[in-house]
Amino acid sequence: MLHARIAARAFNTPLLVEPSKAMAFLSGLGPRILGRPVELADSVEVAENTTAPPARASLLAGGLAVSYRPHGDAPYPVVDGIAMIEIAGVLIHRGGWIGQSSGQTSYEGIAAQIEAAASDPSVRGLALEIDSFGGEVAGVFDLADRIRAIRARKPVWAFVAEHAFSAGYALASQADRILLPRTGALGSIGVVVLHADLSGQLDQDGVRVTLIHSGRHKVDGNPYQPLPESVRGDIQREIDVLRFLFAETVAAGRAGRLSQEAALATEAATFRGADAVAAGLADEVTDLARGFAAFRQMLTRTPVLSPARTRRASLPQPRQEAMMATENDPTDGPQDTEIGVTDIDEGETNAADDLPAVTEPSPAAAALPSAATPSPTPTAPQAGNLADLSAQLREAAAEIAEIAAQAGRLGITIDAAKALREGTTPEALRRLVLERASAAADARDIVAAPPSSVIPKTSESPIVAAAKRAAVAGAKG
Numbered sequence: 001m002l003h004a005r006i007a008a009r010a011f012n013t014p015l016l017v018e019p020s021k022a023m024a025f026l027s028g029l030g031p032r033i034l035g036r037p038v039e040l041a042d043s044v045e046v047a048e049n050t051t052a053p054p055a056r057a058s059l060l061a062g063g064l065a066v067s068y069r070p071h072g073d074a075p076y077p078v079v080d081g082i083a084m085i086e087i088a089g090v091l092i093h094r095g096g097w098i099g100q101s102s103g104q105t106s107y108e109g110i111a112a113q114i115e116a117a118a119s120d121p122s123v124r125g126l127a128l129e130i131d132s133f134g135g136e137v138a139g140v141f142d143l144a145d146r147i148r149a150i151r152a153r154k155p156v157w158a159f160v161a162e163h164a165f166s167a168g169y170a171l172a173s174q175a176d177r178i179l180l181p182r183t184g185a186l187g188s189i190g191v192v193v194l195h196a197d198l199s200g201q202l203d204q205d206g207v208r209v210t211l212i213h214s215g216r217h218k219v220d221g222n223p224y225q226p227l228p229e230s231v232r233g234d235i236q237r238e239i240d241v242l243r244f245l246f247a248e249t250v251a252a253g254r255a256g257r258l259s260q261e262a263a264l265a266t267e268a269a270t271f272r273g274a275d276a277v278a279a280g281l282a283d284e285v286t287d288l289a290r291g292f293a294a295f296r297q298m299l300t301r302t303p304v305l306s307p308a309r310t311r312r313a314s315l316p317q318p319r320q321e322a323m324m325a326t327e328n329d330p331t332d333g334p335q336d337t338e339i340g341v342t343d344i345d346e347g348e349t350n351a352a353d354d355l356p357a358v359t360e361p362s363p364a365a366a367a368l369p370s371a372a373t374p375s376p377t378p379t380a381p382q383a384g385n386l387a388d389l390s391a392q393l394r395e396a397a398a399e400i401a402e403i404a405a406q407a408g409r410l411g412i413t414i415d416a417a418k419a420l421r422e423g424t425t426p427e428a429l430r431r432l433v434l435e436r437a438s439a440a441a442d443a444r445d446i447v448a449a450p451p452s453s454v455i456p457k458t459s460e461s462p463i464v465a466a467a468k469r470a471a472v473a474g475a476k477g
Helices: 002-010 019-034 107-119 140-150 167-172 198-206 229-253 259-264 276-280 290-299 317-325 363-368 383-409 416-421 426-445 462-476
Strands: 014-017 082-092 105-106 125-136 156-165 175-182 185-187 271-274
Touching: 002 462, 019 082, 082 107, 082 167, 082 290, 082 462, 107 125, 125 140, 125 167, 140 167, 140 185, 140 229, 156 167, 156 290, 167 185, 167 229, 175 185, 175 290, 229 259, 271 276, 383 416, 383 426
Parallel strands: 082 105, 082 125, 125 156, 156 175, 156 185
Antiparallel strands: 014 125, 185 271
């Protein structure tokens, strides 16, 4: 029976949901599930209504994004190179579909979409459109970690379409930026567990339930007897640990903007509009259409890194900042920079034609330390500059990787990872490649060969010899 499945997912299990939705669930479907009116005691809370068919999805076999493609070649719509991923309704674990179904969105479906978008070369960024009051604890923190990891490859912005509570906020907090409208609300960094005590109703009905079990804790929290204080204490300790993990996950996603201590200090409160920004839970209050336009404009200026070029992006942020601020000498050659440049292969021509022009540095290159100007000592970035700094680092890394790829096509090998590690600017790297390309081209134009011991020397033609003698005689006469 479907109601039994709903009850199993809602009762005696930790949930990340906003309390008002939990109360609405109990008032609406509680009598159907339990077969009798429900009395609420001491702020008992539970998840939102869930009536979808049973979901079956293998966590190990995978293939959800491959087997189900509602939008043609990709399991998500794409707008101007941005993958639109909707996170709406109740968020549940092990849902075998992509997108929203009967008011539910599954963590597996979201994971399939973000992984596909991360490896899709036509996708330049990911937009998470979130309108959720929360859902299940199981699976949410693993998905949050995956979203945070994908940020190193492609920009991820979260657009809160009014609500991002509890599990919904756990996912939103992993984006580069969180935007919400004036009436939007988010937060509820907490955990709830519902216990239904049916013992009084059963006594009135003359029903006695006997639980025969092995193991002292086997029937802890069962609905047929009042909740013992010792069991209540165990449940409280469990959800306290989960709340600590929740705050830790939020702090990892909001690094520099919201600490773990500050997330815990919210005491699971919700924040609306400008209050959410002031509390560090969001970045901007704006009309979402205007915010999406700003995201599109930002992407036109930020090259997207392919998976093969993004291993450096996973380094801790402070090390990246110090790395990119390293001073470079414009006169450094391969021996000084140790970038690993080799000569051009024979047969390659027009070495400098395929390389970007040296006289027109990119915006990212201009933002990085100049090869001719000593760089100041790196300082800790301000919280408001983290997003800009992250975009500059991605742009610089992409430019160096592109120079390395172009040089490779010309027969010059560049170790892009080493260049990034040593803080080589795109301008210095570009000059080095052009110098090597020019030297290789000059070497090909000068050919010196010793006389061949195999091929006989050619003798002068008799006609040419007679012409030379005639010319000499004419000159003397």
